[in-house]
Amino acid sequence: MADIGIESQPILPLRGISIEALASPARRARKEAAIRFIFLLAALVSIAISLLIVLSLVREASVFAFNIDWRQTWGQIGWFPRQGVYDMPTVLVSSLIVTGVAMLVAGPLGLGSAIYLSEYASRRTRGILKPVLEILAGVPSVVLGFFALFFLSPQVVERLGRNGWLVIGAVLVIAYIAIVASWMRKLIKREIDTPLSTQLVRVAALTFSVAFGLILIWWVLRVAGPSDVDNGLPFVKRGGQLAAAAVGVGILTIPLVASVSEDALASVPQELRQASAGLGARKITTTIQVVLPAAVSGIVAAFIIGVSRALGETMVVFMAGGAADAARFTDSPFEGGLTMTAAMASLATGTDNVVGEGLTFQSLYFVGFVLFVLTLGLNIIAGRFVNRVREKY
Amino acid sequence: MALGTIGGDGRTTARVEQEIFSRGRDLKGSSFKTLMFSALGVSILVLVVLIVDVLVDGWPVLTTRLGGFISGTLRSQSTDELLGISQGLAGSLWIAIFVILLSFPIGIASAIYLEEYATQGRLTSAIDIAIRNLAGVPSVVYGLLGLFLFVTTNNGESTLFAGGITLAILVLPIVVITSAEAIRAVPSSLKQGAYGVGATKWDVIRTQVLPFAAPGIFTGTLLSLSRAIGEAAPLILVGAITDRLAPRDRSIFSPEQLDDRFTAMPIVIVGWVQEAARDVGFAAAAGAAIVVLLVVVIAMNSVAVMLRSYFEKKRG
Structure with missing residues (x-):
């Protein structure tokens, strides 16, 4: 046995591996299965936490929603x-x-x-x-x-105040218009013979972008205006x-x-x-x-x-x-x-x-x-x- | 028409020549580079301004009565000699203990399962999705979960136990993800070598995988610990005390406080920031408390980052 050298001169630092262990695979397999089970339990904790989060939210939120x-x-x-x-x-x-x-x-x-x-x-x-x-x-x-x-x-x-906000708002609006414009230019440039459905999607996207831009401008101006008067509520x-x-x-x-x-x-x-x-x-x-x-x-x-x-x-x-x-x-x-x-x-x-x-x-x-x-x-x-x-x- | 530009009229050729030969005066390129650098510069500048601002605010407290500040307790007046953070420190210390005892073993074990044991299937992908989400x-x-699990079942009494477990749950996915990454980076040749001499899976994990992945796992756990120490929102929900906590005559290690009302460093800061509206002196106290918290958190993060880059370099 000595010339195999496993016990006297281990090749790798594998402590705990002995000839006896290798000779009784049933016991080793049982131990391995038990270890695997412990790790599996740990991994299942995350699923349990996820379920508990959903459960707690849904339970109390539904009480609120129904009442x-x-x-x-x-x-x-x-x-x-x-x-x-x-x-x-x-x-x-x-x-x-x-x-x-x-x-x-x-x-x-x-x-x-x-x-x-x-x-x-x-x-x-x-x-x-x-x-x-x-x-x-x-x-x-x-x-x-x-x-x-x-x-x-x-x-x-x-320190920014109303004027500072107007400057930031203007930059925002200009940046938005620039992005939308360059995007539209690209779309128009690339292909001329696009199918009708794609063109409809593009028209819709353009309409949406313009509407969003108008809302953006409205909001910037509104925020720059005077704020609402306090209404006396606590x-x-x-x-x-x-x-x-x-x-x-x-x-x-x-x-x-x-x-x-x-x-x-x-x-x-x-x-x-x-x-x-x-x-x-x-x-x-x-x-x-x-x-x-x-x-x-x-x-x-x-x-x-x-x-x-x-x-x-x-x-x-x-x-x-x-x-x-x-x-x-x-x-x-x-x-x-x-x-x-x-x-x-x-x-x-x-x-x-x-x-x-x-x-x-x-x-x-x-x-x-x-x-x-x-x-x-x-x-x-x-x-x-x-x-x-x-x-x- | 679309192909016309490729065909090469004079304009294109001229433009290409200009692009190639005007290397020295690339104004557009260098201004773009400067712009990108300034984005990073501004981010770093903000960090510097933040640290200076906190230091300036906390300086009077830190320089005149640091010892008393660390051993003091929560008080109603900012001029109180006994005002200090000892209760916050004790709470944060206990939270760290909870994270170390719960998140670290469970998190690392889940990572081992996912990387070494799990086979492709519904269960594995369910675990994976759960952790990612x-x-x-x-x-x-997570604060809502803690409130639901531990506080409502305890007649609405919030305890350090509830806060500690809530934060341990909060950082668990971070521990799992960072540990799994470290374990994934273990070369398979190492594992196969061990299998080749008759090692079982557990032997391979114990003797090859874990020692190799240890620095990466340590980095991840350290980052998650610092995250837990700095986190306030879940504790507020679970019911940490933001105003005053009766000082008790006991050691910060005595476990009986687990069943008691509690506070923690970030909560002390929140409380003092709110008190500052009434008594400006609390702003200085909050600044000083932040300095103490930042020293701990930044120290932990720096060690983690340096450790990682050290091992990245060493292993090429």
Whole structure:
């Protein structure tokens, strides 16, 4: 036996394997099966958690849905849970504003950072700057809440004022028109003899784009106008406003958008860049005409994941959104408001005990259910886009 | 007509020549590069401004009474000598213990199952989908789960136990995903070598897979731990105390506080930010508490990131 050398001189550091063990496969197999079972149990925990989340949301939200007077959830003056008024448009529009403004911050900054890191930065620069971005990703959201309330709100948003907003609004509108125009130009240029159905789809898309542009212009002008007069309802105001909170949420979302877009850019095969350079294209042409179109699904995924993250961000809006407990309906980012998430956090802190008090407890789960469905939908769509990149390369 | 441009009239040729020979003065290219760099620059600048802002706000507290601040408790006046974060630190420490004891073993075990044992099938894809979707669920929804599971069943009493388990559940998918990535990166030659000398699956996992994947797993667990320590929304939902918590005469390690009302570092910060509307001195206290939290969180993240890049370099 000695010349086999398993016991005296193990070739690999495989402690616990002996001739005896190898000679009794039944016992080994039993042990292996038991170990496998333990790991399976651990993996099943995630399924159990998912089911419990859905169960808790659906159970309490359905209690709310069956017992609430639906007139209290639509077209009311605002979100006043203590009065039994749960106006969904109030929290939905606030969430839309915060998510939209946050993506205006996180989209360009995140994508720009990703393009620089992936296409331009040298190995050394990348090695230094990327960890810094990762540190930003690790900053807790309460820190951004503090920053939004005590810095962004007084130093950035309030200084901006009406004129600053008009400038930003104008830039937004011009950028939107430019994007739609260049997109239309491309569509018209490419093929002349397209089938009628495709042309109808394009006309519909054009109509939609123009309508959306008009709404955008209307909204920019409306926000720049005087804000509504206080209507005397119990409206607890705090410092801050939706815009400051939204910029804070945007800052939190930058690293996420950057890292997902960078993954997408990195998955574009190097051959495409080389071929483009070989044809005499400059770096900028290669990046814009070759790399970005090739990575477009991943970049779309990055934006969708960013939207989902911004929609679910709670603490920044809760701390710096400018409203506590209740909020009047507003469509202006320069007023205080409650997003879906901030409304939930407010409900949970307003009294010592959320349990009881009519349907307030259930309303928490109803809002949570809406939020869960929205983010889940966005994440599933984003996952499809990511898979498309994987399949392509 | 569409083919006309390829055929090469004079304009195209001229344009191609210009593209090739005007290398030195590529104004468009360099301004694009500058624009992209400034996107990254602005992001990093924001981080710097944020850190400076927090430091400036917290400076008076940090420099005059750091020791008292760390050992103090939640108070109603910002000028109170005994104002401090000890209760927040204790809560966060316990949350970290919950994460280490629950999320780490269960998360790593699930990752091992998914990467080493699972065969393609309905169950595996169900687990996979569950984990992926859990990772994208907003943290506040985990708070609803914690509230539903532990608080309503406990006569509406919120406890540290409920908060700790809720956060352990929150970071579980992160632990699973990062550990699975680390395990996937283990070269199959290592495993096959071990199988070749008669090792069973568990022997291979124990002696080859886990040691090789350890740095990656450690990085992931460290990141998830720092995420748990910084998270506030689920704790607010579960009912952490934002205003005042009666100081008790006991060690922060005494387990009887698991059944008691609790707070944590991020919650202390939220509470003080709210109090600052009434008593401005709390803004400084909140700033100082943030500095303490950021030091811990950034230290953990930096170690994780450096460790990862060290091993990435070492293994090429």
